[in-house]
Structure formats: structure tokens, C-alpha cells
Amino acid sequence: MVTFLSGGTGTPKLLEGSPAVFDPADTTVVGNTGDDVELGGLLVCPDIDTVLFQQGGVLDREYWWGIEDDTTETHDELAALADAAGLEDGPRYLDAEAQTAGRDIANWRRFSGVAEFMELGDRDRAVHVTRTSLLDEGQSLTEVTRTLADAFDAAVDVVPMSDDPVASIIHTPEDERFDDEMHFQEFWVAHRGEPEVEDVEFRGAADATATDAALGAISEGPVVVGPSNPVTSIGPMAALDGLRDALEEATVVAVSPFVEDEVFSGPAAKLMAAVGYDASTAGVADAYPFADAFVLDDADGTELSRPVVRTDTKMDDDGDAERVAQAVADALEVV
Ligand code: GDP
Numbered sequence: 001m002v003t004f005l006s007g008g009t010g011t012p013k014l015l016e017g018s019p020a021v022f023d024p025a026d027t028t029v030v031g032n033t034g035d036d037v038e039l040g041g042l043l044v045c046p047d048i049d050t051v052l053f054q055q056g057g058v059l060d061r062e063y064w065w066g067i068e069d070d071t072t073e074t075h076d077e078l079a080a081l082a083d084a085a086g087l088e089d090g091p092r093y094l095d096a097e098a099q100t101a102g103r104d105i106a107n108w109r110r111f112s113g114v115a116e117f118m119e120l121g122d123r124d125r126a127v128h129v130t131r132t133s134l135l136d137e138g139q140s141l142t143e144v145t146r147t148l149a150d151a152f153d154a155a156v157d158v159v160p161m162s163d164d165p166v167a168s169i170i171h172t173p174e175d176e177r178f179d180d181e182m183h184f185q186e187f188w189v190a191h192r193g194e195p196e197v198e199d200v201e202f203r204g205a206a207d208a209t210a211t212d213a214a215l216g217a218i219s220e221g222p223v224v225v226g227p228s229n230p231v232t233s234i235g236p237m238a239a240l241d242g243l244r245d246a247l248e249e250a251t252v253v254a255v256s257p258f259v260e261d262e263v264f265s266g267p268a269a270k271l272m273a274a275v276g277y278d279a280s281t282a283g284v285a286d287a288y289p290f291a292d293a294f295v296l297d298d299a300d301g302t303e304l305s306r307p308v309v310r311t312d313t314k315m316d317d318d319g320d321a322e323r324v325a326q327a328v329a330d331a332l333e334v335v
Pocket residue numbers: 006007008009010011012013047227228229230232233234255256257258263264265266267268313314315316
């Protein structure tokens with residue numbers, strides 16, 4: 001057994017090459033759910049969805065990390081309707097009372113669907129309708145995720161970190177342009193990561209439980225933390241007591257999302273600095289006290305007190321992900 005922890009970019013890239021090194025039938029992918037939002041009543045799980053699309057061979061890595069060749073007719077019509085009705089664009093975060101008024105799983109991440117601030121594809125939306133409807137029929141997020149994984153012919157087991165709500169909330173200093181707290185997706189998608197960040201909160205984490213599926217998989221073999229945002233992708237998982245304890249017990253190899261202090265993509269540097277870590281590979285090592293070894297880029301001279309395997313960690317072309325997966329396997333040999 002091997003378990004990959006996944007955000008929405010780095011680990012899905014690595015999963016392209018992992019089958020050459022790790023048997024998919026013995027592979028579990030635990031998806032972060034702190035990024036999830038309920039949008040117009042639909043539960044969207046961006047990190048899990050990326051894994052599903054990657055497994056289904058339909059992931060578009062060029063344009064939007066959605067389904068390739070998807071259309072956006074419904075999304076476009078939502079904007080047109082809002083415009084025609086004179087409704088102001090979002091993100092339209094529902095009021096505090098509404099945040100805990102519906103499905104528990106959506107607590108503190110409920111947005112109105114008016115003018116839809118995230119661009120959901122039409123086929124993509126079918127996934128969210130199915131997910132939300134199965135949840136309403138009484139299935140857990142774990143069951144629903146596995147059902148969807150079957151629909152995408154996933155070769156690996158895909159499970160959420162928790163069946164409970166955990167919402168990544170960004171706290172910002174005084175700024176008249178922004179609210180002083182906002183969901184991560186509002187920060188990243190609507191405001192392009194522009195607001196200053198004072199702190200990151202995983203709302204709900206103290207009351208949330210890690211899934212048995214995630215804990216069971218982690219207890220059965222090594223864990224691979226693919227290149228991830230340590231704050232908003234791995235942070236919500238490590239904020240779950242049971243999952244953090246399981247990581248402490250497990251053999252863990254982490255691939256750095258940095259080359260020294262250069263990030264490949266996304267807001268990791270800004271968020272790490274905000275929560276008190278150095279925005280670099282050294283900071284990633286501090287953020288992962290449970291990691292037993294690291295895979296770093298050939299050009300990354302960071303000295304760490306734990307074992308390191310180096311390779312070219314950029315995963316853009318054919319063969320790249322397989323090379324990084326092999327380096328992960330090599331790192332597992334030296335811990
Ligand atoms: P999110 O869920 O989309 O925010 O992203 P993840 O949690 O999956 O994190 C993506 C992280 O992986 C970013 O910090 C990037 O710097 C890093 N990353 C993206 N592409 C690559 C790559 O090809 N190689 C490596 N080593 N890191 C990458």
C-alpha cells in the first residue's frame with residue numbers, strides 16, 4: 001500500500017507517473033477538502049475533482065485544470081442572467097446565519113450561485129450535481145467520492161480527508177477593498193491572491209474527524225506528500241488530530257513544491273510567510289515535522305537534517321512524473 005496526499009495541482013501531476021513505480025491497485029489518494037465550496041447549492045471539491053479528472057484521463061492542464069474540451073454554457077448564462085437582472089457580481093458569500101443552515105458538509109463555505117464566481121464547466125457541473133445529490137440521499141463524502149471515482153474509471157482509491165466540514169478561511173488586515181476574512185477560493189479565484197494575508201484558519205477542523213479510509217490507508221504503508229501547498233492543501237489534513245497522529249507514525253516522503261525559494265505555481269509562498277514559515281524548501285521541511293525524507297530539485301541546494309533524494313522535479317513533459325515518482329521510491333529506500 002502507498003498513500004498520496006493531494007491538493008489540486010502537484011500530486012495530480014505526480015499521479016501521471018506513479019503507476020510506473022507504485023501499483024495503482026495498492027494506491028490510495030487522500031484529497032484535501034479545505035478548498036471545497038458550496039456554490040449555488042452544489043458542493044464543489046476542486047482538489048478531489050482534479051484527481052478524478054486526472055484518473056479519468058480528461059484533465060485539462062493547459063487552460064483550467066477542469067475537464068478538457070468542456071463547455072461553459074451554464075456558467076455564461078448565469079453571468080448573463082445576473083447582468084440582465086441588474087444583480088451585482090460575486091463572490092456572494094451567504095450571511096453568517098446561512099453558513100450553518102443547510103448541509104453540514106458545506107458549513108462556512110456557502111456562496112450564492114448568482115453570477116458564479118468560479119468558472120464551472122458544463123460536464124464538470126454534472127459531477128457536482130451528482131455529488132451533492134448523493135450526499136442529500138444520505139451517502140457520506142467518502143462513499144460519494146468512491147462512486148465518482150468508479151465513474152471516472154480511477155485506477156487508484158480516491159478518498160476525502162474528512163466527511164466533516166473544514167473550511168480554509170483567509171484572514172486579512174484592514175483594507176477597505178476586502179472583507180477581513182474570506183474563504184480561500186474567494187481569495188484565490190476572485191481576488192487572484194491579491195489581499196494581504198494575516199492568518200489562515202481551518203474552520204471546523206477541531207470538530208472534524210479524518211475518514212477511516214484515509215487513516216486505514218496511512219496505517220498500511222508509506223505516505224507520499226506530492227508537491228503541495230503546505231498551508232492550504234496539507235494544512236487542513238494536518239489540522240485533523242487523527243490524521244496528524246497517523247502521519248507521525250507513518251513513513252513519509254515529501255516532494256518540495258519549491259526550488260529553494262522559487263515556487264512553481266500558486267500562492268504557497270505568500271501563505272507560508274503569513275503563517276510564519278520561510279517561503280522555501282527549508283520552510284516546507286519545518287511545516288512537515290512528520291516527513292522522514294524529501295525529494296528536492298537538482299538545483300535546490302537546501303541542506304536538511306533529514307535524508308534527501310534529488311532529481312529534476314519539474315513535471316511538465318512526458319516522463320517527468322515517472323522520474324519524480326522513482327525519486328520518491330528511492331527516498332523510501334533510504335529512510
Ligand atoms: P492547489 O491545490 O492547486 O493549490 O495546489 P497543490 O496543493 O497541489 O500545490 C501545488 C504546489 O506544487 C505549488 O506550491 C507549486 O509550487 C508546486 N508545483 C506545481 N507544479 C510542480 C512541479 O511540476 N514540480 C514540483 N516539484 N512542484 C510543483
